[in-house]
Amino acid sequence: MKHIYNNILQSVSVGKKLLAVLIDPDKFHLSNTEIFIKKVNESIATHIFVGGSEVDDKATEVLVNALKKYTHLPIVLFPGDVTQITDKADALLFLSLISGRNPEYLIGKHIQSVSKLEVTNLEIIPTGYILIENGKETAVQRVTDTKPLPREHVDYIADTAKAGELLGMKLIYLEAGSGAIHPVTTEIITLVKGKLRVPLIVGGGIRTKLQIENAYKAGADLVVIGTAFEEDESFFDSLKKKT
Ligand code: 1GP
Numbered sequence: 001m002k003h004i005y006n007n008i009l010q011s012v013s014v015g016k017k018l019l020a021v022l023i024d025p026d027k028f029h030l031s032n033t034e035i036f037i038k039k040v041n042e043s044i045a046t047h048i049f050v051g052g053s054e055v056d057d058k059a060t061e062v063l064v065n066a067l068k069k070y071t072h073l074p075i076v077l078f079p080g081d082v083t084q085i086t087d088k089a090d091a092l093l094f095l096s097l098i099s100g101r102n103p104e105y106l107i108g109k110h111i112q113s114v115s116k117l118e119v120t121n122l123e124i125i126p127t128g129y130i131l132i133e134n135g136k137e138t139a140v141q142r143v144t145d146t147k148p149l150p151r152e153h154v155d156y157i158a159d160t161a162k163a164g165e166l167l168g169m170k171l172i173y174l175e176a177g178s179g180a181i182h183p184v185t186t187e188i189i190t191l192v193k194g195k196l197r198v199p200l201i202v203g204g205g206i207r208t209k210l211q212i213e214n215a216y217k218a219g220a221d222l223v224v225i226g227t228a229f230e231e232d233e234s235f236f237d238s239l240k241k242k243t
Pocket of ligand 1: 022176177203204205206226227228
């Protein structure tokens with residue numbers, strides 16, 4: 001499969017909003033795969049993202065194989081580290097943490113991953129990843145040893161996103177961090193979206209249907225939700241596909 005990015009562009013061009021369910025291999029119980037994925041398949045979710053900040057070697061591949069048995073949704077790696085790259089998925093967000101100033105997460109990990117990527121069929125999607133302060137320290141912040149951008153520095157956040165696009169990144173991801181207290185504000189989303197030509201992903205701390213709708217209205221093209229589904233699978237009931 002090499003058409004995931006083009007399908008995102010296509011959706012954005014007709015105003016169709018996208019939803020990714022994020023599954024962290026470190027937190028997910030494999031025995032629950034069939035039941036969980038049935039709910040995903042019945043919901044408005046369009047993508048499955050797989051990744052986490054700290055994941056055991058091989059856990060990603062085992063999970064992706066298990067998911068593939070039960071869904072045709074595209075599975076996109078959202079890796080916290082090189083060890084999470086597996087050919088079994090369909091695509092990879094090749095994330096550069098452009099809000100931070102840690103060279104390892106701007107380019108170092110990417111160089112380390114080349115020998116792996118050269119022998120995969122993954123669709124590689126360069127993505128500018130921007131961590132925004134949310135009220136508490138998140139795993140991304142700790143693992144990458146970077147500071148998030150202050151949420152009141154809206155213009156700086158928007159310029160960071162635009163710089164990522166001008167560097168050739170094909171997606172921009174505004175991240176409040178998994179389990180964030182405060183999701184990315186609609187003010188930030190609107191300003192960033194106004195500057196960008198590439199699709200905009202927003203995630204971190206989104207727990208209600210209203211928050212999803214507000215993010216879409218502000219300009220998010222794809223919303224990512226992990227924790228809310230992990231904590232309460234009945235959340236899927238409010239996001240059922242219309243038949
Ligand atoms: C985290 O943006 C994702 O990387 C999703 O965050 O787990 O808070 O939904 P949540």
